[in-house]
Amino acid sequence: MMDWTDRHCRVFHRGLTRRALLYTEMITAAAIRHGDRDRLLAFSAVEHPVALQLGGADADDMAHAAEAAEVFGYDEVNINVGCPSDRVQSGRFGACLMAEPATVASCVAAMRRACGLPVTVKTRIGIDDRDSYAALRRFVETVAAAGCGTFIIHARKAWLSGLSPKQNREVPPLEYDRVYRLKRDLPGLEIVLNGGVQSLDEVEAHLAQVDGVMLGRAAYQNPYVLAEVDRRFFDPAAPVPGRDDAVLALLPYVDAERERGTPLAAITRHILGLYQGLPGARAWRRHLSENAHRAGAGSEVIREALGLVRRAREQAADRAAA
Numbered sequence: 348m349m350d351w352t353d354r355h356c357r358v359f360h361r362g363l364t365r366r367a368l369l370y371t372e373m374i375t376a377a378a379i380r381h382g383d384r385d386r387l388l389a390f391s392a393v394e395h396p397v398a399l400q401l402g403g404a405d406a407d408d409m410a411h412a413a414e415a416a417e418v419f420g421y422d423e424v425n426i427n428v429g430c431p432s433d434r435v436q437s438g439r440f441g442a443c444l445m446a447e448p449a450t451v452a453s454c455v456a457a458m459r460r461a462c463g464l465p466v467t468v469k470t471r472i473g474i475d476d477r478d479s480y481a482a483l484r485r486f487v488e489t490v491a492a493a494g495c496g497t498f499i500i501h502a503r504k505a506w507l508s509g510l511s512p513k514q515n516r517e518v519p520p521l522e523y524d525r526v527y528r529l530k531r532d533l534p535g536l537e538i539v540l541n542g543g544v545q546s547l548d549e550v551e552a553h554l555a556q557v558d559g560v561m562l563g564r565a566a567y568q569n570p571y572v573l574a575e576v577d578r579r580f581f582d583p584a585a586p587v588p589g590r591d592d593a594v595l596a597l598l599p600y601v602d603a604e605r606e607r608g609t610p611l612a613a614i615t616r617h618i619l620g621l622y623q624g625l626p627g628a629r630a631w632r633r634h635l636s637e638n639a640h641r642a643g644a645g646s647e648v649i650r651e652a653l654g655l656v657r658r659a660r661e662q663a664a665d666r667a668a669a
Contacts, residue, residue, distance in 0.1 A: 351567055355604070356617040357394045360566070362596045363573040363588055366581040369397045370561075373427045375440070376403030376412035388419045391600070398423035400469070402430070402440040404450055406457035413458035413466065421464065426454060428470040431505035431512060442505040445474045448486045452493035459494040467497040469541070469561075472525050473504035480525055487529065487536070497537040499561050500526045516564075527556040547572065547579055554580075568620050590621055594653050601646040611648060612639040618649075627659030 350372060357369045374387055379401075390397060399416040401424060403409045409426070416424045428451055430441035444451050451468065458466045468490055472483050487498055503519040521543045530538040539559035544550060550560045566573055574593070577585035588596070601614055615635045622628040634652040638644055 351617075353613075353617075354390045354394070355609075355614040356567070357397060358391050358600050359593070359597055359614075359617050360570060360573055361393050362593045363570060364576040365585070366577045367573060368423070369394060370400050370425065371397065373400045373402045373430060374412075376401050376405065376408040379412040379415055380408050384415055384419075388415060388421075390419070390421075392420075393600075395420075396422040398425050398467070400425045400427050402427050404440050404444060404447070404454065406453045409454040410457040410461035413464065414461040417462040417464050423465045423467055424458060424462065425467045425469055425499070426451065426458075428468055429499075429501050429505070431471075431474075431507055442471055442474050443507055445470060445486055445505075446477060448489035451486075452490050455490055455493040455495045465497065466495055467499065468495050469499040469501070471501050471503060471505045472522055475504075475507055478504040480528065483525065484529065484532065487533065491533070491536055496535075497539065498529075499539040499541050499559075500529065502526050502540060502542040523553070523556075530557050547575060551579070567617075569623050570618070570621055571623070590625075591653060591657070593621065594618070594649060598646045598649065601649065605645045610640075611644045611646075615639040615649065622656055625656075625660070626663040627656035630655040630659060 352370060352372045354371075357371070360367075360369060371390075379387055388399070399412075399419075399421040401409060401412050401416075403412065403426075413424045427441060428444045431443075455466050455468070470486070472478065490498075502521050502523050502525065503516070504522075506514075506519065523540065523542075526538060526540045530536075537558045539561055540553050540557045541561040541563065544553065544560055544562055545565045550562070553560050562572070571590055571593075574587050574590075578587055597614075597618070601611070604614060605611060616639075619632045619635060622631050631652045634655055635648065638648045638651070641648070
């Protein structure tokens with residue numbers, strides 16, 4: 348979810364679910380070691396629980412980044428061994444590391460020595476022709492022996508050449524049974540399933556076989572799917588925020604960020620899908636898209652868009668009653 352699940356996105360999503368674990372976009376360990384740590388790692392306290400997702404293959408760099416994650420207050424540090432993009436491969440991290448389980452294991456061991464946070468790994472079920480169940484199990488067992496107890500498994504293999512990142516999310520078939528089997532064979536590990544999950548009904552079905560489910564693009568494109576997560580999976584008495592409530596709750600954050608110089612469009616791009624499929628959804632998206640880039644634009648643009656949604660809702664109700 349590079350360039351998607353930034354800190355503004357996570358604050359918005361936290362307004363919809365208090366309990367789900369949120370993940371950052373992938374940040375390279377080298378960037379953290381040699382770049383502006385405050386810019387890369389700072390986040391709002393409201394985001395907890397939140398995991399820092401790292402890319403890298405150098406154990407020293409990864410240990411340094413894990414130590415920084417603990418200093419900044421993250422709740423977990425995660426190694427991405429699932430991204431198949433050319434840019435990621437050229438840096439020798441992401442899915443290509445499935446071919447190097449010993450390298451991933453050395454990173455895990457170094458990170459665990461450097462910090463007290465849980466160190467987890469997100470991976471695929473295989474790459475290229477290394478896609479047997481036996482290869483997946485060997486990879487997981489090797490990395491687990493270094494101290495990783497949680498694996499988030501995207502239930503597709505990745506082709507490291509010949510497919511774009513988008514195609515790698517769609518073309519290789521989903522093989523959920525492999526993830527289920529991994530949990531059966533290695534019951535002492537926490538296994539989280541990822542890939543192609545579109546609804547909370549699907550989440551519930553998968554939870555009969557695994558320990559957790561990660562939602563990615565489904566939660567970004569239709570964020571309101573997160574609103575019932577707390578009540579359905581954590582606390583039957585948890586409130587379910589309304590869409591309008593989530594918008595209004597975000598406004599103080601928007602005002603504070605605008606004071607800091609954050610462009611409004613950097614925030615509103617994450618909320619475009621909130622009213623998907625409802626009256627006023629098109630007006631909401633259009634108003635935000637056309638006005639958030641205006642010089643000096645602030646939270647009033649969001650309030651105006653919300654007014655358009657409410658008006659469309661009332662008109663739809665009037666038509667239904669007529």
